[in-house]
Amino acid sequence: MQALRASMACSAMASLAPCRHGRMMASASRVAIPSASPAVGKRSLCVTRAQAQDVKEQYETAEHKGIVFKPMKAGKEQLEQVASAHLTSSSTDDSLARLNFAAEQEVGINEQINHEYAMSYQYHAMSNFFNRDNVGLQGFAAFYRVSSLEERAHAQQLMDYQATRGGRVKLAALAAPPPDYNHEQKGDALYSMEIALALEKLNFQMLYSLHETADKAGDAQMTDFVEEMLAEQADAVKEISDFVAKLRRVGKGLGVYEFDQLLATKAQEMYASLPSPV
Structure with missing residues (x-):
């Protein structure tokens, strides 16, 4: 019985030894260590109260000097x-x-945001033109209307990113787009699509410049973000280029009406893929 009490006292003293995280735990060099051998499984090494207090004082001294955590x-x-x-x-x-996040990056993102809004404004004006009763090309109207929503979604994407990085969004005034897209030689369909191509190519150039700004700042996270937008923009430039080439082939007659049906289907596909506004 006396041997059992002595063993329990040794185990209690062992729990006083502190660990480096501030909790009390058994010290490997001073506490009871169960033997791995069955023959000596009941034997243990134990510490005295004075030894446990010494360990505690050493820990507190190390913590005070900043050795434990700095x-x-x-x-x-x-x-x-x-x-x-x-x-x-x-x-x-x-x-x-x-x-x-450098000031140049913040300014570049704001410039891109305002350009996306300017494109959205331009596409909205083009949509309203083709929706006129004396024009009546509903496929073109729908395509440009969805294009306007798409550019506004890109602006929102950039504004969300600006907030993510701790920047401040600064919106600028938008120039009024022209209300009419008639062209004597080209016709309204081809002329409007050439404007769309010029806008998409300018957008690609601006995104490329934004990528260069992020790269010069050594901001790998921002370059990855812009690269995703660049990939999508490259596809948009190719698609509008194809539309311009086809419209140049069909002229200003019946071919424009048939192309209008194609754009109506395209607009439905684009609308279905738009991100949720919330």
Whole structure:
């Protein structure tokens, strides 16, 4: 019975030895260690109360000197930035999420946002033209209307990204698009599609410049984001180029009416693939 009490006392003393995470645990060098051998399974090595207290004092000394945990300098700087941020301020310096996001990147994204809105505005004007009672090309009207929604969705995508990186969205005034798209030689269908091609090619160039800005800043995350938009934009340029080539072949007669039916189907497909606004 005395031997059993002594063994229990040793186990209780072993639980006093602290670990480096601040919890009390058995110390490998001073506590009872069960033997792996069945022959000595009941024997154990134990510590005295004085030895356990010595271990505790050594741990507390190490923690006080910063040996147990010492935060990195970069981590301390980020903590100070978060602590000093004001949620009610519009200043970029007060962003909680901003990290390695240069002013040039923020400006470039805002320029792209406003260009996407300008394209949306232009496509909306073209849609309204073809929806006139004296034009009556509903396929063109639907295609340009959905194209307008698509560009606005791209603008929203960029605005969401700006918020993700801690930037501030700044919208600019939009120039009024022309109300009429009649062209004496080309006709309204071909002329409007050539305008669409010019817009899509300009959009590709602007996205390419935005990618260069992110690359110069060494921002791999932003370059990946822009590359996804570039891939989609390259497909859009090719598609509109094909439309222009076909319209140049059909002229201004019956071929335009047949092409209008093709665009009506295309508009339905585009609308079905649009992202949810919420």
